[in-house]
Amino acid sequence: LGLTVSTTGGNASSPLLYGFMFEDINHSGDGGIHGQLLRNNGFQGTTADLTAYAAVGSVTLAVDTAHPLSSALPKVLRIDVPSGTTGQVGFSNAGYWGIPVKKDTYACYFWVEGAYTGDVTVKLQSVATGTVFGSKAVAVTSVAGTWKYYETTFTASAAPDGDNVFVATVDAAKVSGSIYFNLFQLFPVTYHQRYNGLKPDIAGALENVKGSFLRFPGGNNLEGATLARRWKWNETIGPVHTRPGRQGDWTYANTDALGLLEYLYWCEDMKLVPVLGVWAGLTLGGGVTTGTALTPYIDDVLKEIEYITGSTSTTYGALRASHGRTEPFALTHVEIGNEDFLQGGLASYAARFTAFHDAIKAKYPDIIIIASTDQGLPSPKPAGMWIDIHYYLRPDQFVALFNTYDNYDRNYGIFVGEYASTKSNTGATNWWATLIGAVSEAVFMIGMERNSDVVKMAAYAPLMQHFNSTQWAPDLIGYTSDPSFLTLSTSYYVQQMFSVNRGTTILPVTSDTGFGPAYWVASKNDNTGIYYVKLANYGATAVSTTITIPGTTSGSVTTLTGPASDSINLPKNALVVPVTTAITGSAGQFTISLPAWSVVVVAVK
Ligand code: AHR
CATH class of the missing domain: 2.60.40.1180 (Golgi alpha-mannosidase II)
Known part of the structure; x- marks a missing residue:
């Protein structure tokens, strides 16, 4: 040749050509890139069970609803201590299929209620050997009927594997009846040392790709199985004990501790342009909100954009400042919905897209508005809009797409918002990316890069998977609770090679x-x-x-x-x-x- x-x-x-698509799937957020290590710490979602918890000592654990921590977090952990019990009693939390324990300083936050004056001792411990890697006794003066908040830090040595638990205990002799805890949080030192921040190893792997943008918060996880269960920006901001979380669309509860502001800090720290997905009327369980019924949701998006971009003299800019961020963020790209061809959404998408588009453009004329599908768009299309197209294909099919954009209409930008080689050429589902799949993605990417005057952005999807809880494979990055299992797929390296070497x-x-x-x-x-x-x-x-x-x-x-x-x-x-x-x-x-x-x-x- x-x-x-x-x-x-x-x-x-396009200077934005390569970047990321993120939603909480495969425990990519909770249990993934988000730094908080304890699972089910606020008893959120539709179930009220003791997933991840076990009793320590002769006590009984229960999910209690009579002592809400907040209106957002009505379910709490109750520890019933039988009269006459002595010694250290409490609970363990197994995290997300174990807890990664490194030589590090851990921050621990918790709420406690119930009459108790004594130590709450927290520790990180091996399940197999009982070895304690780090611990701290926190002096607590707790009273019945009032929740009190405590923070501490402690150092730990590295565990040999991820089979570890977090343990919190009290002096049984000093408890009369029951003691209540909620929202125990445990963080390693986070990426960029952010409060409520990201895990540095997973974030570091992403940073090494040197992407240009981050599309969030979905994906299907934006949409909700029902209207009530859609991703709601205003329930993902403020102190974490005021965030109710939600039953996500990928089988598990989302804590929403990784919320809107945390996404924006992630973008800032990784130098990524935020691409904000907004709910546009479609729910995954069926049912599309249309016409004037959409107005409150359009207004809500305008509030969300004001929260992100408004000065402190605006209502929502001031709210952001009250959450610790005075300086507005730049927001240049908003996507209206996700895959609105699903669930009968196509028939109304032109009207829904237009309603959101026109309202956002009227107030923020410089924001680029992206449609979530190339089908069912308004005719004529608004000038300057972009179109998000997704491809989950076999390797041969990607190669056949090589010249897809050679003769594409240059009047609109293309955002390939999700793509991955998900099957072998014989149709077998890939549980993890293969070399041939990665090469086929590279062929497709070469086609996009050749046409990167019209293909403005492209993102492999999904981004991450916890190997113990995978709803969608393959992904770019995989991990378990053992930090040494952090795995970069064949496709990861293609993304990295293309992104770091840009003309x-x-x-x-x-x-x-x-x-x-x-x-x-x-x-x-x-x-x-x-x-x-x-x-x-x-x-x-x-x-x-x-x-x-x-x-x-x-x-x-x-x-x-x-x-x-x-x-x-x-x-x-x-x-x-x-x-x-x-x-x-x-x-x-x-x-x-x-x-x-x-x-x-x-x-x-
Ligand atoms: O990336 C996984 C899913 O694929 C996304 O949530 C959705 O947009 C697409 O169907």
């Missing part, structure tokens, strides 16, 4: 061979002078390639491949990782090999 890259001409590439201008390329099995796109970063050629070999035979870029002399070649097309990256056994080596050209010419089933990035100057 011979390629010659033009050093002039071409199209400007500002997509350059014309002449070739001596047509596309397939090798695919390519060339660009130049006008700020650094670096030329990039991204290539994918979707074939079982290596392709020797000569690349000519006049005036360049040296740089690097990064290659991602594996021993077989179905190679996967397992915990502690990644078969598919990028390898970077230096290359030197002769008269602007570089000869490289594209191994079978490979993704390659050449970066030269």
Whole structure:
């Protein structure tokens, strides 16, 4: 294969092209990137059970509704201590299938009610051996009928695995009858040391992709199984004990401790442009709100945008300031709903989209409004709108999409808001990303990058999975309660290779061979002078390639491949990782090999 890259001409590439789509699925939020380690800590969601809890000592645990912590959190933990009991008694919490315990400083917050003057002792302990990795005794003066709040920190040593519990105990002899606890929270030192922040290892893995945007909060998890169960921004803000949480759409309760403000801090810390999804009338269980019945929800979106962007002299900007953030956030992209072709939503989407679009544009003319589907749109479409399209496909199907955007209508921006190779070519469901799937995604991405004047943003989805609770696979990042199991999929590395090596201008390329099995796109970063050629070999035979870029002399070649097309990256056994080596050209010419089933990035100057 011979390629010659033009050093002039071409199209400007979208600066936002690669980024992330996030929703709480697979315990990607609670039990995932959010830093809080204790499960069921506010007894939220539709059930009132003791999931994750066990009694310590001769006590009985119950979910109590007669001593609400707040109107948001009416269910609390009651510990009944039989008269005459002595010693340390209380509860353990097993976290999200165990608790990651590292050499770290842990912050612990809790609420207590009931007559008790004594220590509440908290500790992190191995289930298998009973080894205590860290503990702290907190002096408590608690009274009946009033909830009191306590905070503490303690250091821990690293546990050998994730099979650990958090234990909180009291002196049984000092309890008369029952003592009540709620909203125990346990955090490691968080990403950017944020209060109520993110886990640094998972956030760090994402940061290393150097994405440009974050679409949140869904996905299906925006929509709710019923109207009442939709994601409500105003119930995800303020002190966490005032957040009711909700039964999420992916089988489990969401605490909403990862709420709107936390998403915005995440964007700020990771330098991501927020892409805010707003509920647009469709519920997953069926039932679409339309016409004038939508007005309160449109008003609600305007309040949400004011909360994000308003100065402190506005009602909701002042509310944000009362939550600790005076300076407004920038908000440039809002998506109206999610996959509104579902549940009979298409018939009303044009009208619903228009209603939200016009109301937002009237107040915030610079915000780019994104439709959640390319079907059922208003005719004519509002100028400047973008369209979100999703693809979950087999590898061959992705490759067939290579030139999808070559002749696309340039009047509207495209946001490929979700895509992933989810099956093998024979139709078997992938529980985890394969090399061939990742290469096929790279072919599709090359097609998008070649057209990144119209494809403005693209995000692989879903982003993360807890290996112990997976509703949707494959994902980009996987983990368990054992930090050493943090696993980056084959697709993760493709996302990273494409994102960190970005040009500002997509350059014309002449070739001596047509596309397939090798695919390519060339660009130049006008700020650094670096030329990039991204290539994918979707074939079982290596392709020797000569690349000519006049005036360049040296740089690097990064290659991602594996021993077989179905190679996967397992915990502690990644078969598919990028390898970077230096290359030197002769008269602007570089000869490289594209191994079978490979993704390659050449970066030269
Ligand atoms: O990414 C998983 C799901 O796929 C999203 O929630 C939804 O938008 C799509 O159907």
